[in-house]
Amino acid sequence: MKLTERQTGIIKKTFLDYQQTSAFLDNPLILKNAKGLYYWDTDGKRYFDAIGGIFVASLGHCHPRVVEALKCQLDKMTFAPPLHGIADITLDFIEKLGSVSPGDLKYVKPYSGGSESIESAMKFVRQYFKQTGHTGKYKFISRYFGYHGSTFGAMSASGTGKRKTKFEPNMAGFLKVFPPNYWRDRFSSWEQCNRFSAEMFEDVIINEDPETVAGVIIEPIGNTGGIITPTDEYFQIIRNICDRHNVILIYDEVITGFGKTGNMFAAQTFGVIPDIICSGKGLSSGTIPMGAMIANESMADAFFGDVEDDVQFAHGNTYAGNPLACAVGIAVIDEIVEKQLDKKAQRLGKYLFEKLETLKKYGVVREVRGKGILLGVELVKDTKTNSSFPELGKMLKKTALKNGLIMRIDPSWFAVAPALIAEKSDIDEMFELIDKSLKDAIQAVK
Numbered sequence: 001m002k003l004t005e006r007q008t009g010i011i012k013k014t015f016l017d018y019q020q021t022s023a024f025l026d027n028p029l030i031l032k033n034a035k036g037l038y039y040w041d042t043d044g045k046r047y048f049d050a051i052g053g054i055f056v057a058s059l060g061h062c063h064p065r066v067v068e069a070l071k072c073q074l075d076k077m078t079f080a081p082p083l084h085g086i087a088d089i090t091l092d093f094i095e096k097l098g099s100v101s102p103g104d105l106k107y108v109k110p111y112s113g114g115s116e117s118i119e120s121a122m123k124f125v126r127q128y129f130k131q132t133g134h135t136g137k138y139k140f141i142s143r144y145f146g147y148h149g150s151t152f153g154a155m156s157a158s159g160t161g162k163r164k165t166k167f168e169p170n171m172a173g174f175l176k177v178f179p180p181n182y183w184r185d186r187f188s189s190w191e192q193c194n195r196f197s198a199e200m201f202e203d204v205i206i207n208e209d210p211e212t213v214a215g216v217i218i219e220p221i222g223n224t225g226g227i228i229t230p231t232d233e234y235f236q237i238i239r240n241i242c243d244r245h246n247v248i249l250i251y252d253e254v255i256t257g258f259g260k261t262g263n264m265f266a267a268q269t270f271g272v273i274p275d276i277i278c279s280g281k282g283l284s285s286g287t288i289p290m291g292a293m294i295a296n297e298s299m300a301d302a303f304f305g306d307v308e309d310d311v312q313f314a315h316g317n318t319y320a321g322n323p324l325a326c327a328v329g330i331a332v333i334d335e336i337v338e339k340q341l342d343k344k345a346q347r348l349g350k351y352l353f354e355k356l357e358t359l360k361k362y363g364v365v366r367e368v369r370g371k372g373i374l375l376g377v378e379l380v381k382d383t384k385t386n387s388s389f390p391e392l393g394k395m396l397k398k399t400a401l402k403n404g405l406i407m408r409i410d411p412s413w414f415a416v417a418p419a420l421i422a423e424k425s426d427i428d429e430m431f432e433l434i435d436k437s438l439k440d441a442i443q444a445v446k
């Protein structure tokens with residue numbers, strides 16, 4: 001699209017997330033409307049949204065049930081003061097989210113986004129250990145290539161080098177191990193590689209001294225690393241390690257939550273339940289900022305005491321549990337449950353996976369991976385050497401937009417996660433655009 005002078009001028013007075021203004025101005029996108037699976041830009045051009053905005057619009061844009069729930073709440077109450085009250089709709093939301101969360105993860109605190117949820121979980125874990133006699137446990141182990149948010153704690157837990165080094169020193173007590181993808185060429189089987197990668201957590205815990213380690217934080221499917229999809233066993237090994245050393249296991253399900261992987265949470269997809277789930281994005285289908293921390297009830301017990309005990313969680317956010325957000329969250333969960341959209345993601349995801357596999361005919365696709373409808377495609381120069389080919393991904397960003405397609409494109413991979421409302425014919429339409437955009441990009445760079 002071509003920007004007007006006014007649009008260009010205003011763009012120069014702000015910044016876009018994690019991208020340079022000149023790069024954006026080179027390949028701009030200014031959106032005006034959205035409905036279902038589509039966006040429209042200010043020129044009226046339509047785009048297929050293959051990624052729900054950015055893993056957010058789980059039910060598509062402006063879903064009628066969600067919009068109606070928001071409108072209804074707008075007429076009743078838009079704010080309740082968290083310091084001296086709670087909205088009745090917030091109670092309904094807490095109960096609802098607890099009812100669809102796995103295992104005994106029933107202790108729910110709503111927030112305004114993913115970073116807030118992660119930040120809260122880490123503080124919750126540190127205070128939990130202070131109140132249960134393990135005052136030296138404060139360190140967190142997470143993974144390189146992981147992303148957990150933009151605030152200082154969440155950033156310190158993140159393993160995306162370039163997004164952190166500009167702000168160093170990051171917070172103390174944050175350690176990293178590599179995810180399985182990093183080691184895969186050194187092992188003859190993916191299973192072995194996963195075992196090795198999972199066992200690394202124990203090596204680090206032991207060498208740091210278990211009495212100093214509070215938690216392990218992982219995205220079940222790592223987006224920023226290129227839809228890193230470990231084996232089920234990987235999670236079981238980490239679960240056992242955490243249990244052995246009294247370490248809290250936190251899943252960052254900001255992307256993987258709410259149906260995309262084929263179940264309400266990826267914890268259910270991989271069959272291993274953590275102590276805490278952090279969520280965001282798809283919880284509101286992009287209708288309003290929202291996130292939530294969902295903790296194990298037995299951890300929550302440490303925060304209940306007599307009135308004079310001073311064991312309350314020393315944490316709060318003005319907009320946490322906002323009534324408008326809670327009304328939206330209830331509508332999203334109800335829609336997923338009633339229409340069994342998580343099961344639909346399994347069926348459609350299988351169909352989409354097979355289609356993406358056919359892209360291997362171009363000789364630049366190393367692997368298709370993911371679970372349910374959350375899938376990624378790794379791009380390489382050729383499949384003999386598997387050497388990286390960032391020029392292709394950069395070109396794909398341009399050809400996709402030109403062809404009216406929005407995906408998450410990293411130079412070395414691209415990801416799709418269409419809204420759960422998509423039908424087979426929508427997947428066909430989306431795939432045609434992906435196929436054409438990749439073909440155009442290959443032609444342009446080869």
Ligand SMILES: Cc1ncc(COP(=O)(O)O)c(C=O)c1O
Pocket residue numbers: 112113114115116118147148149150219223252253254255280281
């Ligand atoms: C896995 C993951 N965790 C946490 C976050 C932070 O969420 P938010 O941007 O809503 O603060 C993100 C955002 O992209 C994410 O992808």
